[in-house]
Amino acid sequence: MQQQAVKHSVILRLAVPVPLRRLFDYLPPEGVDSAAVAPGQRFWVPFGGRKLVAVLVDVVSESPLAELKPALEQIDREPLFDRRSRDFLNWAAGYYQAPAGEIYAAALPAALRKGKPADHWAEQWLELTTDGKGLPETALARAPKQQSLLQLLLSRGRQSRTQLKALGHSSTIVRALAERGLVEWSAGPTVPPPLPPAEPTPPPELNEEQRQVLAAVATDRFSATLLEGTTGSGKTEVYLRLMAQVLAGGRQALLLVPEIGLTPQTLRRIAARFPGHSIAALHSGLAEGERAQAWLSAAAGQADIVIGTRSAILTPLPRLGAVIVDEEHDGSFKQQDGVRYSARDLAVVLGRNAGVPVLLGSATPSLESLHNALSGRYQHLRLRQRAGNARPPQIHVVPTLGQPLQEGFAPQVLRHIGETLARGEQALVFINRRGFAPALACDDCGWLADCPYCSSKLTMHRRQRQLRCHHCDYRRPLLDSCPQCHSRSLSALGGGTERSEDFLTHTFRDFPVIRVDRDTTASKQALDRLLAPARDGKPCLLLGTQMLAKGHHLPRVTLVVIQDADGGLFSADFRAAERTGQLLEQVAGRAGRGDLAGRVLVQSRYPEHPLLQLLLEKGYGAYARQLLRDRAVAQLPPLRAMALVRAECEEPRWAEEFLQQARAQMQALAPPSPELQYLGPVPALLERKSGRFRFYVQITAEKRGQLQPLLARFCQWAEGYKNRRLRWAVDMDAQELS
Incomplete structure (x- = not known):
């Protein structure tokens, strides 16, 4: 029997944070005036015995359901999401085949996702009365402090109590203007937490290339521009100049950075360049209240500049004037679980x-x-010359196959490090493995310390006397004997940053060795503190993982050592060669960024590898173009669109069976052809993680439009699949096969 549609003057169509790809209809809460309901507000709703925070996407008058429950409570008086941000999030949900409720939840900071009222962070704002707005700027010339505050309010509009305090305007001055009837207080949206004071810095002189780039990026219309600039060429200065143009027009600028660790130094530089402007930082290193406050200030249009990591792209920005993505190649811009979106692609x-x-x-x-x-499709602009007097570093390959190495270092490499430090300069050693050693083995029976939950070895962390899995974070105490044969002859195989730190500290005792990896930068502001001696110019030896490769300007670093260049050249992941080239080029770019010449020493067991030779001799541009030609031959992204349908389960047979049925369902709708191809099910490169076996089906198409309807139909079928122990996901434009 067909259900009869329900009609009502107001029906709430809500995005509920559950893994179902549809919106849900509710009646307004009892006692709520329908005139107070607007899309973009949050509501508490009942759902399957739970109480959840949902976002109102639309208000309709008819529902296909026979009975509707009322929402429990209206949380917001004003919408948190404006029309443009709702359209954007709805589009993203459709493109990435994600539940709308989950993408709205991902857009909200944790405190608001939990239902905390937005007005919890409301500010008191000082604004001019009608009499105040009618005064000329010089009306209070005999009272300079009152005059200064009057000028501020006339030129910039209302100011929050937090902003006034930061600018040095005392409550006494405010009270004096209020007694004259020139100003008054009102409640309003929050402002970002104040930043530490920064000494204003004037902008440097632009070179001709930078001027040409800025002239080519118009701020009055949409354009997508790739700025390809060699390391140290002044890309950040271009970003700052573009921000200045946007701010001058009364609009907001959004800057996305790949790592939390880059945020403090970026904030300092921007605060110094734009004193008096409101700057909001959005990243996972903030406390819940700080992040909610920053998010609300951005969404209310109070923050002039918003700096954030991946999730900041989902934040409503009503006065948006430009989007800048720094280090756009970085893999951290792709979300690898939940809603698997790309912040870089969504920026466009x-x-x-x-x-x-x-x-x-x-x-x-x-x-x-x-x-x-x-x-x-994109405008392509280039910065080829390094800023100031900096010159590109000289790059030399150090063959290591058959050579005597000390803890992974060739003798001539150690000699160059010593000579660099003795001259009062700085050296940087790049090792993309943290911990003491990547494996622990028994010399007598060959036992290896495996993770019981993942297809991986346990990494030895000697200082904490632990064995750890870097995939699922399983930990166990360091063993003194083999659990298989009880021999005490255990060996640490290979080297990581911790082992190299011990060796280099012993070898170069007169100089500090600064280790930068995830273990040493776990606390807030840790990276900033670690790099302080290097920024001060003191001779030191920096040692670390790829955290050192991104965005750091250390002009006294004149030597960069890459301990092992071979890791990604032989991987089963077709993207590995691209990531290897990017990483090597980025690390090499840390050398010689100041007035002193730089040198890069690249250790390799296979110095004749054609890709390595191409990268070192002709640079990343030629290297990347060769990879594009290889991808075209193999019919792989970006020459073709690709999506993965993933499944994982504690019982591998169930995951494979699900994907076999899924592939059969999709092939019935769209049979394989030269334009549309299927592969799998195949195991992920890391087949088992956290106790679950993982497989995927790969679908490639000539055009993305061929994938979307196919994936939408698959999701409809998969949501009805009866196996609660199995997890599945669609990964559009997948970046990882692991």
Whole structure:
């Protein structure tokens, strides 16, 4: 029997944070006036015995359901999401085949996701009365402090109590103006937490290339631009100048950075360049209240500049004037669980919707962005010369096959490090493995310390006397004897940053060795503190993982050592060669960024590898173009669109069976052809993680439009699949096969 549709003057169509790809209809809460209901507000709703925070997407008058429950409570008086941000999030949910409720939840900071009222962080705002607005700026010339505050309010509009305090305007001065009837207080949206005071810095002189780039990026319309600039070429200065143009027009600038560790130094530089402007930081290193406050200030249009990591792209920005993505090639811009979106790709969609420029900057562009630039979809601009007097570093390969090494270092490499430190300069050693050793083995029976939950070895951390899995974070105490044969002859195989730190500290006793990896930067502001001696110019030896490769300007670093260049050249992941080239180029770019010449020493067991030779002799540009040609032959992204349908389960047979049925369902709708191809089910490169076996089906198509309807139909089928122990996901534009 067919259900009869329900009609009502107001029906709430809500995005509920559950893994179902549809919106849910509710009646308004009892006692709530329908005139007070607006899309973008949050509501508490009952759902399957739970109480959840949902976002109102639309208000309708008819529902296909026969009975509707009322929502429990209206949380917001004013919408948190404006029309443009709702359209953007709805588009993202459709493109990535994600539940709308989950993408709205991902857009909210944790405190608001939990239902905390937005007005909890409301500010008191000082604004001019009608009499105050009618005064000339010089009306209070005999009272200079009152005059200064009057000028501020006339030129910039209302100011919050937090802003007034930061600018040095005392409550006594405010009270004096209020007694004259010139100002009054009102409640309003929050402002970001104040930043530490920064000494204002004037902008440096631009070189001709930088001027040409700025002239080519118009701020009055949408454009997508790839800025390919060699390391140290002044890309950040271009970002700052573009921000200045946007702020001058009364609009907001959004800057995305790949790592939390880059945020403090970026904030300092921006605060020094734009004193008096409101700056909001959005990243996972903030406390819940700080992040909610920053998010609300951005969403209310109070923050002039928003700096954030991946999730900041989902934040409503009503005055958006430009989007800048720094290090656009970085893999951290792709969310690898939950809603698997790409912040870099969404930046282009957001800019198009808002009619504002999008600038993607990198010394080593992703093949996706480079392909878009070479095919004319993006504007392609270049910065080829380093800023100031800096010259590109000299790069030398140090063959290591058959050579006597000390803890992984060739003798001539150690000699160059010693000579660099003795001259009062700094050296940087790159090792992309943390811990003491990547494996622990028994010399007598060959036992290896495996993770019981993942297809991986346990990494030895000697200082904490632990064995750890870097995939699931399983930990166990360091063993003194083999659990298999009880021998005490255990060996640490290979080396990581911790082992190298011990060796280099012993070898170069007169100089500090600063280790930078995830273990040493776990606490807030740790990276900033660790790098302080290097920024002060003191001779030191920096040692670390790829955290050292991104965005750091250390002009006294004149020697960079890459301990092992071979790791990604022989991987089963087709993207590994691209990531290896980017990483090597980025690390090499840390050398010689100041007045002193730089040198890079690259240790390799296979110095004749054609890709390595191409990278070192002709640079990343030629290297990337060769990889694009290889991808075209193999019919792989970015020359073709790709999606993965993933499944994982504690019982591997169930995951494989699900994917076999899924592939059969999709092939019935769209049979294999030269334009649409299927592969799998195949095991992920890391087949078992956290106790669950993982498989995927790969679908490649000539055009993305061929994938979307196919994936949507698959999701409809998969949501009805009866196996609660199995997890599945769609990964559109997948970046990882692991």
